[in-house]
Amino acid sequence: MDTFIAIDIGASSGRLMLSQWVNQQLSLTEIHRFKNSFRHLDGFDRWDIDYLIKEILIGLEKVKQAGFDTCCVGIDTWAVDYCLVDREGLRLGDPVAYRDKRTNGVIERFSQTYPLQTLYEKTGIQLQPFNTIFQLYVEEKDLLAKADKLLLIPDYLGYVFTGNMVTEKTNASTMQLLNANTQSWDSDLLAAIQVDESLFPPLVDAGTILGKLAYEQFPAYDLPDATFITVASHDTASAIIGTPGSGTDWGYISSGTWSLLGIETNVPKISAAAFDENYTNEWGAHNTIRFLKNIMGMWLIQEVARQQAYRYSFAELAELAKETPGFQQFIDVNDPRFLHPENMISELQDYCRETNQKVPETPGEIARCVYDNLALCYGSELQKLEALTGTTRTLQTLHIVGGGSNNTFLNQLTADIAQCTIEAGPGEATAIGNLVLQMMAVGLFTTLEEARAAIKRSFPCTIHQPSAFDQTIVLTYQSFLKGAQQHDKNPATL
Template identity: 85%
Template sequence: MDTFIAIDIGASSGRLMMSQWDDQQLSLTEIHRFKNSFRHHAGFDRWHIDYLIKEILIGLEKVKHAGIQSCYVGIDTWAVDYCLIDDKGQRLGDPVAYRDKRTNHVIERFSQEYSLQTLYEKTGIQLQPFNTIFQLYVEDKNLLAKADKLLLIPDYLGYVFTGKMVTEKTNASTMQLLNANTQSWDQDLLAAIQVKEDLFAPLVDAGTLLGKLNQEKFSTYDLPDTTFITVASHDTASAIIGTPSSGTDWGYISSGTWSLLGIETKVPNISAAAFDENYTNEWGAHNTIRFLKNIMGMWLIQEVARHQNDQYSFPELAALAEATPGFQQFIDVNDPRFLNPDNMITELQTYCRETHQKVPETPGEIARCVYDNLALCYGSELQKLEALTGTAHTLQRLHIVGGGSNNTFLNQLTADVAQCTIEAGPGEATAIGNLVLQMITVGLFASLEEARMAIKKSFPCTVHYPRAFDRNIQTNYQSFLKGARQHDKDPATI
């Protein structure tokens, strides 16, 4: 029986997950887990890439010690960040993290030279200051001149282990450099940031065999005979593959450090309305499109926990929140001030003072503020999503997958606010999506639909039905956001 390993690395942690398919059920076993974070180094917030390589090798060694002599492996990570490689194949320093402040105000600067609406019409990708196009716009030109190739993080890791350079399409679409119509690099956009197409490795589809692990390069480790498959290497793309649904009447929230709320479709929506609402059309596996909204997500509560010295676990924070009166504050969770503040608790409290609201003080009040406003944001964005996609995509159910699906309190709160049935799980949807795409590639499943049926059978969901909810809260929240964002555009407007 073939063995498959998902190397799934997020912004806060990584893991190696092992799976097999016995024609009845998918198994899932955690082999190795490790922390991940950026650090301030050489002038920027950077990812410690050699640490990630070492942890992957430790995990693969554990696979071998578990008695697995050979396996298939796929790698997924977060999007947009990259490594620069010189003409000798060496990395030019650790990659800068997307939360680094070097791209503060970059969209405004770029818009002085290039139309943002044209950028969206070409790519269908939402405007985010950390998109690769904007990172390259502010990149050190001397460093770029030394670079022979640019590889996104999962493609770079694949290169380290196999010596093969590729650019996987689902992740590449997030760079905001690919033309949605031609499915290739947009020469006009490359010229706008003074980058040539030969900086990038060849584009490949998700589900492409990459190559064998270079055992000689890592001879100090006892490793299995490993074949790497280029999966849907953007973690959100893998998470949506791992969502156990069918038909067209469902939506999803991939809930982790970020919350990605949207639908799976076949045709991009590059309308003026989608541009105004900053929705994105990221490419998925098997010629699908992830039409979605990027929401700040569980990063908020992760940072709250960190600045309480991890005194409370996430379940404990949820319990404290549930015991606290709700909807005492309105917060724009997507305000850029929450992207990478020095202290998330202080930032939330300052926001409330500036907007003349009750300031949350206790751990329960702070957690409740975060969870209430995430649920309100989800509900609001679901309304926008249905308006943007029309009656053909009236949603009957919402799947919440990823680590956030384990938060029963937030799931029920979302069901209540959105007045939508929630199916929560699996929590490891990203790893599962990574694994089943490998299985599709080698022929164990004939299609994505068949693989999703196996996921649904193997990993049952928890269902949350909507309860009564005061719609005035949602109406007042939306009015608050409208006023707050207008104030940001025009400081003279109150």
């Protein structure tokens, strides 16, 4: 098999990317792209799974039309959300989106019956109100009673196309239900949310062959002979596989709707300090751990653009920001108020009013406020990351991958604030990580190091060297943030 298809679906868009390994180079061709979003239905914000299935089928049909009769296929999506299916294998409604308000205040409620410190010690996973454990804690009990199996989104899509049910480990780790030491379901946590282990299909490693495409289920489509491989199905797990780092002195920001800032390691770092800073230990492919911090990310600017009816492109917003005086406001980009506001621009302005700061008004001022504070957050979190991991992991290079790697203004701002070299790219790191893990599964690469070397040869990065920067701005930002977050020191208030 020499043709590989990555089905890579994020919170705002999806794509099918085709790759082949030719002359020691990875090719990459976009076959099909489509939008994705949740909508309010039956009382909740929900993903339209049937729409995603249809778009995948359209994309696979385009693969066949392009002359590729056989291929391997891997699916990655966002984490934590799930589909419930009954004993006949039928889906019990569309899945609720992680930004839905049903989990507002859930951590505080959960903490009244189960210690949050113990939860972290068991799993090593950061406290986020949308984690699967908390979604299940507030799930409708009559719906759970009807459910025979729970499938995370990429595992459900794999089941639709092959008829086989699995739970892929890199994505399953984000559920906050797996024990970091035993690497299996934690019975105490399942008991705390009144869920039985039988609800989950068998755990499998990334790189497991899932099965053949069940053509008979889709007679209206002319599809290729496809073998599905269960890749690192959490999109961040795939993105880090697709990050061309080497050695041990590099970190990463997977920059998309969320910004995931961290390092790759082999041992989870579960400590009181990591708990206090809300760092997570997500499982990666080939026995790696992603020790990282979840940051609100490009969602902020995506929502700013949407509220302006997309009058400005993201590139135009970056140019407007570049022409605007910087560091006029400090904001906590991880404040829960920015998770799913009615109007992001109004929310940013209200935050500044409430903290007695200059209110950004023009598109350039609003964009500059977002970019300044994302870069300040990245720089501050890099300092925390080095403190949490020890002096042996002083980072020399920061790789920025994903869609945000194309934002040269934000990348240079980050290099200046963090005072480290940034290598930006590849922009399609998630799809590339998906593809190279398929290639590893069929024997084209034997190690992650070998695969990443091939990625570096195939997709050159843009280098950003740090220039002089007034570090008192960073100190002022950190001081402001410390004061603003005093009421949130207990994660139960999230």
